[in-house]
Amino acid sequence: MDVARRAGVSKSVVSRVLSGYGVVATGTAARVRAAGEELGYVTNAMARGMAAHRTRTIGAFVRDASHPFYGHLLSAMQQRAAALGYRVVTTTGAAGSFAAADERRALETLVGLQVEGLIVCTALLPIEDVLPFAKRVPTVIAGRPATEPTVSTVYVDEVSGGRGLADHVWSLGHRRVAVVRIDRAVSMTQHPRGAEMSRRLRELGAEVEDLPHARVHDRPRDVVRDLVDRGVTALMTPTDHYAVEVLEAMADAGLRAPEDLSVTGYDGLFPLNTPLLGLTTWVQPLDVVGAEAVSTLVARLDGEHDGRSDIPVRGYLVPGRTAGTPRA
Amino acid sequence: MDVARRAGVSKSVVSRVLSGYGVVATGTAARVRAAGEELGYVTNAMARGMAAHRTRTIGAFVRDASHPFYGHLLSAMQQRAAALGYRVVTTTGAAGSFAAADERRALETLVGLQVEGLIVCTALLPIEDVLPFAKRVPTVIAGRPATEPTVSTVYVDEVSGGRGLADHVWSLGHRRVAVVRIDRAVSMTQHPRGAEMSRRLRELGAEVEDLPHARVHDRPRDVVRDLVDRGVTALMTPTDHYAVEVLEAMADAGLRAPEDLSVTGYDGLFPLNTPLLGLTTWVQPLDVVGAEAVSTLVARLDGEHDGRSDIPVRGYLVPGRTAGTPRA
DNA sequence: CTGTTAGCGCTTTCAT
DNA sequence: ATGAAAGCGCTAACAG
Numbered sequence: 001m002d003v004a005r006r007a008g009v010s011k012s013v014v015s016r017v018l019s020g021y022g023v024v025a026t027g028t029a030a031r032v033r034a035a036g037e038e039l040g041y042v043t044n045a046m047a048r049g050m051a052a053h054r055t056r057t058i059g060a061f062v063r064d065a066s067h068p069f070y071g072h073l074l075s076a077m078q079q080r081a082a083a084l085g086y087r088v089v090t091t092t093g094a095a096g097s098f099a100a101a102d103e104r105r106a107l108e109t110l111v112g113l114q115v116e117g118l119i120v121c122t123a124l125l126p127i128e129d130v131l132p133f134a135k136r137v138p139t140v141i142a143g144r145p146a147t148e149p150t151v152s153t154v155y156v157d158e159v160s161g162g163r164g165l166a167d168h169v170w171s172l173g174h175r176r177v178a179v180v181r182i183d184r185a186v187s188m189t190q191h192p193r194g195a196e197m198s199r200r201l202r203e204l205g206a207e208v209e210d211l212p213h214a215r216v217h218d219r220p221r222d223v224v225r226d227l228v229d230r231g232v233t234a235l236m237t238p239t240d241h242y243a244v245e246v247l248e249a250m251a252d253a254g255l256r257a258p259e260d261l262s263v264t265g266y267d268g269l270f271p272l273n274t275p276l277l278g279l280t281t282w283v284q285p286l287d288v289v290g291a292e293a294v295s296t297l298v299a300r301l302d303g304e305h306d307g308r309s310d311i312p313v314r315g316y317l318v319p320g321r322t323a324g325t326p327r328a
Numbered sequence: 329m330d331v332a333r334r335a336g337v338s339k340s341v342v343s344r345v346l347s348g349y350g351v352v353a354t355g356t357a358a359r360v361r362a363a364g365e366e367l368g369y370v371t372n373a374m375a376r377g378m379a380a381h382r383t384r385t386i387g388a389f390v391r392d393a394s395h396p397f398y399g400h401l402l403s404a405m406q407q408r409a410a411a412l413g414y415r416v417v418t419t420t421g422a423a424g425s426f427a428a429a430d431e432r433r434a435l436e437t438l439v440g441l442q443v444e445g446l447i448v449c450t451a452l453l454p455i456e457d458v459l460p461f462a463k464r465v466p467t468v469i470a471g472r473p474a475t476e477p478t479v480s481t482v483y484v485d486e487v488s489g490g491r492g493l494a495d496h497v498w499s500l501g502h503r504r505v506a507v508v509r510i511d512r513a514v515s516m517t518q519h520p521r522g523a524e525m526s527r528r529l530r531e532l533g534a535e536v537e538d539l540p541h542a543r544v545h546d547r548p549r550d551v552v553r554d555l556v557d558r559g560v561t562a563l564m565t566p567t568d569h570y571a572v573e574v575l576e577a578m579a580d581a582g583l584r585a586p587e588d589l590s591v592t593g594y595d596g597l598f599p600l601n602t603p604l605l606g607l608t609t610w611v612q613p614l615d616v617v618g619a620e621a622v623s624t625l626v627a628r629l630d631g632e633h634d635g636r637s638d639i640p641v642r643g644y645l646v647p648g649r650t651a652g653t654p655r656a
Numbered sequence: 657c658t659g660t661t662a663g664c665g666c667t668t669t670c671a672t
Numbered sequence: 673a674t675g676a677a678a679g680c681g682c683t684a685a686c687a688g
Contacts, residue, residue, distance in 0.1 A: 012668085040463065042436050042464070047665035050374045050665080050666070050682090078393070078421075090419070111370045113441070271600050274572050276575050338658065340658070344658090347683075356657080375680075376681080378663095378665070379681080381664075
């Protein structure tokens with residue numbers, strides 16, 4: 001209204017200029033824009049959204065922003081959304097918290113903000129908790145697979161990753177391999193990659209030992225020492241961070257990688273992807289996942305198609321230096 | 329309205345129940361809540377914000393979500409805000425982009441969303457670009473110092489950090505030290521810490537060599553080799569990531585830390601804080617910074633006080649293994 | 657304790 | 673090309 005007065009026109013005209021719809025005389029438009037500028041005017045997105053029933057905003061929920069995994073996803077989504085003319089607002093659960101209630105509240109915030117679509121990134125929140133939201137607004141799940149009739153997914157293909165890494169370990173010559181296994185209930189993504197590593201190695205003919213996470217976690221030094229004593233030559237872990245912890249435990253125990261035991265991680269993300277560590281790992285291309293998630297969502301919002309889709313994204317091997325040929 | 333009908337009351341009552349203001353009979357309230365539940369009703373935050381002129385939402389802008397620094401800040405803010413009854417919505421610039429225009433748009437999104445306060449986290453965006461927003465809504469700058477009459481700040485005390493690290497290096501016995509210096513224009517935070525390292529070491533009596541970032545960056549191997557040849561025994565870098573790069577270059581050049589050259593970083597954040605790397609570094613307690621930033625803002629929003637404030641947060645030394653006693 | 661009414665700041669017909 | 677008026681979904685007095 002202030003802007004309208006200053007430009008000497010009605011608020012309808014201001015609205016038309018600022019939202020870019022409808023026709024306005026070039027000169028008038030310029031005057032309005034100048035007035036807006038001078039007043040530091042920013043359109044009230046709430047009033048606009050309310051009147052127009054469009055917000056051009058997509059909501060992203062990430063479980064834990066302090067983890068690089070989600071940070072990368074967020075950046076990628078932001079970038080692609082900007083390119084497609086959408087805004088992204090993000091909410092997040094409390095770091096390290098396992099409270100599903102918090103996550104639900106965060107999703108409610110987003111929906112309440114009238115976002116036009118939702119991208120949910122969490123390997124933790126049960127899919128059932130996402131469904132009610134997916135009913136109200138187009139939703140895509142990014143970063144983990146799911147088979148639900150109402151949501152699309154974009155995820156890293158864990159099977160090809162687990163398999164690729166297993167093949168690498170096998171091809172290096174390892175025949176007795178330990179794999180750290182994560183419960184499905186703990187992580188929807190880490191479980192299948194471990195399962196596939198294990199399966200594939202067995203298929204190839206290796207002798208595989210599945211290690212429950214708890215055992216490794218509780219007494220890592222003893223575990224690695226024991227593995228080496230028993231002639232196991234490689235240990236596959238579910239994440240780079242996990243691999244680093246194992247390497248620490250080995251250092252503590254006076255063992256070296258890959259001489260005494262080859263170690264593999266999974267993720268390949270900054271900053272643990274530093275050549276200094278030289279981790280043998282599988283890269284999750286989260287930039288692709290984030291971008292595809294946004295594109296999938298926007299395609300649906302813009303009505304280009306409406307069915308659901310599942311897009312698996314393939315990562316790739318980084319050979320590194322922590323896995324090598326086993327000692328004769 | 330649907331909820332109202334289903335519960336057999338007027339929408340005013342629904343509003344009172346859902347927003348928690350005003351008095352409603354216990355039984356009625358329960359009925360309303362049940363109806364809301366069944367319909368999967370989520371209050372339209374836009375309409376609410378518009379009518380109530382309150383959103384209980386604070387807006388956080390972070391420059392680059394893919395960097396752990398900002399991720400940690402975000403998590404901490406989220407957590408404290410939840411504890412204080414506020415929501416946080418976040419926007420971010422494009423990763424790695426240096427486009428101030430993007431950042432301005434992101435801030436506009438937040439203001440347009442009618443957030444009640446703003447927390448700006450970027451060591452890059454010139455403070456002048458933040459000021460127009462600070463005029464419209466209470467703002468605190470987190471993660472870097474600034475002296476502006478209209479904004480409060482919460483930041484890590486770079487001087488005590490640079491000094492603490494310099495003291496450590498000195499106390500280890502180093503008398504010829506190189507310090508990588510970052511231009512003020514490149515980073516508002518990395519500049520002063522380097523400046524203080526340099527100043528303090530000179531004050532103590534060391535012979536200090538300031539290395540321009542560009543020189544180190546362009547030919548890191550040559551630089552470290554040259555330093556060692558010339559009898560420099562320690563190299564101080566502005567970040568952990570930088571330290572890791574230097575360590576890589578040293579490995580390439582066949583040099584070892586700390587035997588040939590002691591190296592220090594700065595940040596102390598997950599995941600580079602792993603004992604496996606054993607970086608000698610200074611920890612930035614971003615959890616404290618984020619929490620304090622929110623508390624400062626909320627205190628102002630809730631009218632507990634209105635002046636501006638500057639809160640420096642002190643980090644602490646992690647001795648690590650990359651810096652040691654210089655070789656005789 | 658509950659219903660009625662008047663906007664919040666915009667966009668959007670529909671006239672002009 | 674511009675203005676006037678209705679109304680988006682809520683909350684906040686105010687009556688009842």
